[in-house]
Amino acid sequence: MNVIDIETGFQEKIDKEIRIEPRDWMPDNYRQTLIRQIGQHAHSEIVGMLPEGNWITRAPSLKRKVALLAKVQDEAGHGLYLYSAAETLGADRDQMVEELHSGKAKYSSIFNYPALTWADMGAIGWLVDGAAIQNQIPLCRCSYGPYGRAMVRICKEESFHQRQGFEIMHVLCTGTPVQKALAQDALNRFWWPSLMMFGPPDSESTHSEQSKKWGIKRFSNDELRQRFVDMIAPQADHLGITIPDPDLKWNEEEQHYEYGAIDWVEFWQVVKGNGPCNKERMEARVKAWEDGAWVREAALAYSEKNSNHSMSKSKAI
Amino acid sequence: MKSWPLYEVFIRSKAGLHHKHAGSLHAADAQMAIENARDVYCRRNEGASIWVVLSSDIIANNPQENEELFDPAEDKIYRHPTFYHVPEGVKHL
Numbered sequence: 244m245n246v247i248d249i250e251t252g253f254q255e256k257i258d259k260e261i262r263i264e265p266r267d268w269m270p271d272n273y274r275q276t277l278i279r280q281i282g283q284h285a286h287s288e289i290v291g292m293l294p295e296g297n298w299i300t301r302a303p304s305l306k307r308k309v310a311l312l313a314k315v316q317d318e319a320g321h322g323l324y325l326y327s328a329a330e331t332l333g334a335d336r337d338q339m340v341e342e343l344h345s346g347k348a349k350y351s352s353i354f355n356y357p358a359l360t361w362a363d364m365g366a367i368g369w370l371v372d373g374a375a376i377q378n379q380i381p382l383c384r385c386s387y388g389p390y391g392r393a394m395v396r397i398c399k400e401e402s403f404h405q406r407q408g409f410e411i412m413h414v415l416c417t418g419t420p421v422q423k424a425l426a427q428d429a430l431n432r433f434w435w436p437s438l439m440m441f442g443p444p445d446s447e448s449t450h451s452e453q454s455k456k457w458g459i460k461r462f463s464n465d466e467l468r469q470r471f472v473d474m475i476a477p478q479a480d481h482l483g484i485t486i487p488d489p490d491l492k493w494n495e496e497e498q499h500y501e502y503g504a505i506d507w508v509e510f511w512q513v514v515k516g517n518g519p520c521n522k523e524r525m526e527a528r529v530k531a532w533e534d535g536a537w538v539r540e541a542a543l544a545y546s547e548k549n550s551n552h553s554m555s556k557s558k559a560i
Numbered sequence: 561m562k563s564w565p566l567y568e569v570f571i572r573s574k575a576g577l578h579h580k581h582a583g584s585l586h587a588a589d590a591q592m593a594i595e596n597a598r599d600v601y602c603r604r605n606e607g608a609s610i611w612v613v614l615s616s617d618i619i620a621n622n623p624q625e626n627e628e629l630f631d632p633a634e635d636k637i638y639r640h641p642t643f644y645h646v647p648e649g650v651k652h653l
Contacts, residue, residue, distance in 0.1 A: 264623070266620065266622075266623045267623050268623075268624070313603075316599075316603065317603070320599070320600050320601075320603065323585060323600050324583055324600075327566075327583050327584040327585060328583075330566065330584070331584075336563065336586060337563050392583075393583070396583075400603075400604070539564065539588075542564070542588035542589075542592065543562060543564060543588050545588065545589075546588040546589035546592075549589065550589070559611045
C-alpha cells in the first residue's frame with residue numbers, strides 16, 4: 244500500500260466511526276493536533292486548580308470545604324487522565340510540563356482571571372464548569388479512543404462540579420442583599436471570559452475544519468457557545484441575577500438567545516500572556532514543580548534501593 | 561533527572577467482574593502505583609481490586625497484522641448457534 248491508500252483508509256475508518264487506537268497508523272498531523280489539544284486540555288485542568296485551591300482554607304463551612312477540596316482533587320485527576328492519553332500518542336510527560344512552564348503550551352484563558360470573593364467559587368462552578376461540560380460532552384465521541392475514554396470519565400465527575408457551583412450561587416442569591424450582590428458581581432466578572440472559553444469565532448478559527456473532518460471536533464466554537472448561552476440564560480433568571488449583556492434577548496423565531504459582541508482583543512491579550520493572573524499562575528506551577536523535585540528524586544532513589552531487596556509485592560494471580 | 565516509569569492500571573469494580581483497563585500513571589515503584597491508582601481512578605468507590613503493571617512489560621500484537629491474525633475467525637459461521645436449523649415447535653434449544 245502506498246501512503247495515499249493508507250491515508251484514505253484512515254479517513255474511511257473515521258467516517259465509519261471506527262475509533263483510532265494508539266498503535267494504529269495515523270497521519271502525523273492528526274497525532275500532533277491531538278497532542279497539542281489534549282496537552283492544552285490537561286494543562287487547563289492543572290492550572291484550573293489554582294484559583295479554587297486558593298479558597299479551600301477560606302470556605303465558609305465544612306460542607307463547602309469538603310466539596311471544594313473534592314472538586315480540586317478531581318481536577319488533578321482529570322489532568323492526569325489527559326496527560327496519560329497524550330502519552331499514548333508518544334508525547335513525553337516531562338516535556339509537556341516543561342512546555343507549560345516555558346509558555347510554549349497554552350491552557351484555557353479563563354484561569355488567568357482572579358477569584359476575588361467566595362461567590363467566585365459559585366460562578367466558576369456554574370459558568371466555567373458549565374462551559375467546560377458543553378465542550379467536553381461531544382469529545383466523549385472523539386475519534387481517538389484514549390481521549391474519548393478519558394472524556395467519558397471526566398464528564399461523569401464534572402457534573403457535580405457544576406451543580407455545587409450553582410448551589411453556591413443559589414444560596415447567595417436567596418440570602419442577604421449583600422450576598423446577592425456578591426453573586427451578581429461574580430457573574431459580571433465571569434460572564435464574558437466564560438463565553439471566550441469556546442475559542443475564537445468560527446470565521447477566525449484556524450484548526451476547526453480539519454478537526455471536524457478527523458472526528459476530533461463535532462461542533463464549531465460558535466455552535467457550542469450558543470448552546471451555553473441558551474443553557475445559562477434561564478438559570479440566571481432563576482437565580483434573579485442579570486447577565487451583563489444589554490443585547491442579550493430571546494429570539495422566538497430562532498429559538499435561541501441572541502448575545503452581544505465579544506471583546507476578542509481582550510481574549511487575545513490574555514492568550515498571549517497579558518491577562519490579570521498569567522504570571523502568577525505560572526509562577527505557582529513552576530514553584531510547585533521545583534519544590535517537589537527532591538521528593539521525586541527521593542522516591543526514585545528509594546525504589547531503586549528497594550528493588551535490590553526482596554519486595555513485599557503481592558502477586559495478582 | 562530520570563522520570564518515574566509508566567504503569568498501566570486495571571480495576572475490578574466489584575467482586576465477580578473482570579479487571580478492566582482504567583488508564584495509566586507514573587509512579588516511582590509498584591506500591592506507589594497502587595496508591596496513586598486508588599487516588600486517580602477510585603475516588604468514587606469504583607474499585608474492589610487494583611492491578612498495576614509496568615507499561616513496558618505489556619506485549620501486544622501488531623495492529624498492522626490484524627487481518628492475518630483475526631482472519632481465521634471470519635468465515636466460520638458454524639461456530640454460532642444461528643447457523644443451525646431448529647424445526648418449528650421444538651423448545652429449549
